[in-house]
Amino acid sequence: MSAHPLPAAALPAAALAEAPLLRRDADGVATLTLNRPVARNALSLGLMAALEAELHAIGQDPAVTVVILAAAGPVFCAGHDLKELRADPSRAHYERTFAQCSALMLAITRLPKPVIAQVQGMATAAGCQLVATCDLAVAAAEARFATPGVNIGLFCSTPMVALSRAVGRKPAMEMLLTGDAVTADRARELGLINRVAPADRLAAETEALARQIAAKSPLTLAIGKEAFYAQAEMGLQSAYDYASETMTRNMLARDAEEGIDAFLQKRPPVWQGR
Template sequence: MAEVVSFRMDGSDRGEGPVLMERRDGALRLTLNSPPTNSLSIAVMEQLHAGLRLAEEDASIRLVVIASTGKVFSAGHDLKELTAHRSDDDGGRAFYERSMRLCADLMLAITRLPKPVIAEVDGLATAAGCQLVASCDLAICTDTATFCTPGVNIGLFCSTPMVALSRATHRKQAMEMLLTGETIDASTAKEFGLVNRIVPKQYLDQVIAKYASVIAAKSPLTLTIGKEAFYHQIELPVSEAYDYAIRVMVENMMAKDAKEGIGAFLEKRHPVWTGE
């Protein structure tokens, strides 16, 4: 039986709030809970940041799943919140800078978290919501999920979502989404490289649980080393990437978990990880 503990970011155990947290067999689920849009308001982004910090600090948490309630995974930035600040003395510039910076820092925090992050997408992921999916290490969606970067339709090019999108998909496919603003279906998103797998809605929890179980069974040190190395090397020229990867591989070989894992493989037994 899976251990499930639900709580709010403020520490209470009430099942409400813009972001719900739930521990389940080594995974921390962060669920966007502001339907119908699940927008990335300042409050929501701050709570997601807090959840990622908890995941980083708590050794019992092996990975993070970002999910949502309702029919929309996330509609991105809260346009009503942004528009309300047009009446500020500076026309809203300081608030817009704060909101965009907080969002960018959130996406970077996902990438830099020394634990895997999986997007569980059931519904529409649009603009910064699509950026959130693109920023996660893995993305599993239902066969009815849809994705778009529609800023161009309202005179606001999705420049910050573009950063994650262009790194998750091929350039021309990213530009297609950014220039047209049109919605793509799950199959197209998989073809573009935005998601890993498409599953029927009724099997989404089961598939996510399987991924979580498989990942949680690995050496936490190895996952940390590997995730950091992946995002570092991908920005390097290929020869520099190999030089860097060689250094990482040698250091990884010196770790106790590598010694244990190789020994267990040769001895045909299950490894016992210490995270060292």
């Protein structure tokens, strides 16, 4: 598997079935599809590395404004590949696996483009972490979310980082300590996901949200996403100081001038990305 997977349309059927990660671009939206349905889209080292590399490539691609992270088959992501983990029970292998996972999650957060999870089924352990890390998430009504590591003697410590930043402390602890799955509706109440859609409308509603966002200034989206995560880690005074400087820098951008002038002149804006 190369670091940059070919677009799905460019792959023959046999290769399409074997490629662990697929990419499709349309209207400023890149859809990345986890394609290990037989393995419940478990995050093998190869899949995590391929996904991280593709995110870095998208970060440099001016034709893409928004990313959708989807998955093939009935399960969104079952977390780490436990068979791969136990195939080499060494400290070095475990450290390499969890470091790769952390690098992937940071790549999503640091990507200067919004990432939307499209969750059609179960998202467990590092799969739940993946959903919590994405900027937005739309789930099918049948989707379920869990951090069940405690049930097999492996506390979901790295998923905890993303989960505890997406939902309140007590709901996060309940999920982590019990391992119980929560429904899509409950996940929305907790703030883990944004929207719940019927299964047959999931892709359409996710794409509609992605295209709505993709119509905005790509520069403004990049500034806003970076600022959102940066200020969240600061104290209140520091956050306001940082946000004020960010607003000033944003106001000096050509797209802000264009957007405000277009609003005052009652016409659609023409974004230049600068």
